[in-house]
Amino acid sequence: MFATIIKTTIICVFLICFPPVAQASSNNTLAKFKDYSANHTTAETLALFTAFEISSSNLSAIERAELYFLFGQVYEKARKLDLAIQSYDKSIAIVKALPVSDLLINNYLERSYAVYLKTNNPSLYCIDRKKALLYARRHANTELLTKALTQNAFCYDNPSTVYLGIELLDEAMELTDKSDKINVNRKAMIYNATGNLYRSVGLHELGYSNFEKAYQTWMEVNDKQDMFNMQYNMFSEALVLGDWDKANSSITAQLLLAKTAPEFKDFYFFSYLNAGRVALQTQAYDKAIVNFEKAISLKHTTSEQYFVTSGYLYLALAYMRSGQPEKAAIMAQQFKLDTDFRKDKKTMILKADAIVAFGKKDHVAAVNALFKVIDEVEQENQKIIKNKAINSAMAHSAKLTEFENELLENKLAINELMLTSAQDKERIANLKLTLYVTLLLTAIGFLLHYLKTFKQQAQTDFLTGIANxxxxxxxxxxxxxxxxxxxxxxxxxxxxxxxxxxxxxxxxxxxxxxxxxxxxxxxxxxxxxxxxxxxxxxxxxxxxxxxxxxxxxxxxxxxxxxxxxxxxxxxxxxxxxxxxxxxxxxxxxxxxxxxxxxxxxxxxxxxxxxxxxxxxxxxxxxx
Missing domain, CATH: 3.30.70.270 (Reverse transcriptase/Diguanylate cyclase domain)
Structure with a gap:
């Protein structure tokens, strides 16, 4: 009874704040929900959405589909992933029987992201991305096609297929508007996907560089969620490279984002998890244990089960390396309880097997599991050095540099036009000569700075640093x-x-x-x-x-x-x-x-x- 009263009260407050103009104008309801979600916190929007029954509303079918999509985005942002996926399911069920639309493609892309957050398993989340790309190629929306191409590139992170992802990114760069109006998210996502593919073929310095570019691009719009994600990726690459300064710098940035963006509850979980990983790699095992235990104590703040499960294994390894095999075995067994953990992460599974076997004093099985880890690593290295993957990555690097140069050339041209316009206005207004000279010199300095950057990128060989x-x-x-x-x-x-x-x-x-x-x-x-x-x-x-x-x-x-x-x-x-x-x-x-x-x-x-x-x-x- 009390829940019904609360539910009714929320809807009444919503209707008082946004009174309906006419019953026939059901579009107003959709507009009001969009306006409400844009101007209220995620928690407030979630309370309203939970109280509203879309199926019993007077909205048309397409409007219900749009509202389900909006609900899915809010649930996704709140990391209520099952509810987000259910909302996208309902929206897709309505629109997939209709002609291909932006809404259908966006539904598939967003549902794939929710599945990614829930499972981190490409074999599951890439199903929707491939559907989205298939529809986007039949649909007259270049921006959406670019988005679908870029997101599908993440699905080819295996060394044997990475060249397919690179081909998709090359196509996305060809389609991307390189004017000053370029979609910041699209540009950042291209850098992100590029970094992911470079990482897949062992080019970790290039991977780090592109993740850093994505981070800086998302900084332009203060997108803290994606800024944090890129710091996580930068950290992972620094860890592989053994660059502890960069790794610790990234952890500092993650903790700062966690402090300044408290609405993202899982930022601290990932920050402590990464602090533990770098401590583990640098053999500071006691420090690693403290940080992993902090992360696991915050597991309730994240819906990304893959990383929670990984945390158990990291803690098991830290316990093992610090001479606590009994505790290590308990954590390894906890890791193995997750039957949905990615099966392609064979080395992680084998390490857990080795620790569990050691805890049971089955030393032969433990050693054999470690030998299998070595075999898996060698096989992965063999895949990485395949010429096709490396050559494709290098060719894409050249195209990416050309893409960046075009962006920079257009930016310089726009700045030059702005400078000319400013000079004309100064002549008309007859401002003092001192002010004119100051503004002109500042603008020239600005242009020269970007021109120097452009020349360096266009003239330098990516590997050796000398002239190309x-x-x-x-x-x-x-x-x-x-x-x-x-x-x-x-x-x-x-x-x-x-x-x-x-x-x-x-x-x-x-x-x-x-x-x-x-x-x-x-x-x-x-x-x-x-x-x-x-x-x-x-x-x-x-x-x-x-x-x-x-x-x-x-x-x-x-x-x-x-x-x-x-x-x-x-x-x-x-x-x-x-x-x-x-x-x-x-x-x-x-x-x-x-x-x-x-x-x-x-x-x-x-x-x-x-x-x-x-x-x-x-x-x-x-x-």
């Missing part, structure tokens, strides 16, 4: 033209690593990348700041030496060759000996362009390879 192919050839052409005009000497060196494929095949691509970085550093030390040094192919590099004679260029080339051949690269557990071959040519009267000089240097490089490698060869013939 495009910038090397562009600037090199200007250097050659200037040398011809001023009748000055200029030398061109083309070189690559001898038998680089064997290094990749023997040690893997991460070692190959480290070799390229080390080579770049040594080569930079062998040339002056006025020389142009760029990477123009996989392991192929070009150096242009302005105002440098043939004799001087030979000395520089030999110094470079010797610096590489004489000292191996020392990695963590590997020492890499390698050599380079160099082709050298100088500007002569018959050479008119950089392209001709590169052809000659390439011919000389071929001769150096053919005569035994690890050599400097000067071009002497005419092509």
């Amino acid at each position: 192919r495009r910038h090397t050839l562009s600037k090199g052409t200007k250097l050659i033209e200037e040398a011809i005009k001023c009748k000055q000497p200029v030398s061109v060196i083309l070189f690559d690593i001898d038998d680089f494929k064997a290094i990749n095949d023997t040690y893997g691509h991460p070692v190959g990348d480290a070799t390229l970085k080390a080579l770049t550093k040594r080569a930079t030390n062998c040339i002056s700041r006025n020389d142009l040094f760029g990477r123009i192919g996989g392991e192929e590099f070009l150096i242009i030496l302005p105002n440098t004679s043939e004799k001087e260029a030979l000395v520089i080339s030999e110094r470079l060759r010797e610096s590489i051949a004489s000292t191996p690269i020392q990695l963590t557990n590997t020492k890499i000996n390698f050599t380079i071959s160099l082709g050298l040519t100088v500007l002569k009267n018959e050479s008119k362009s950089l392209g001709e000089l590169i052809k000659k240097a390439d011919f000389a490089l071929y001769q150096a390879k053919d005569s035994g490698k690890n050599k400097v060869n000067l071009f002497l013939q005419t092509i």
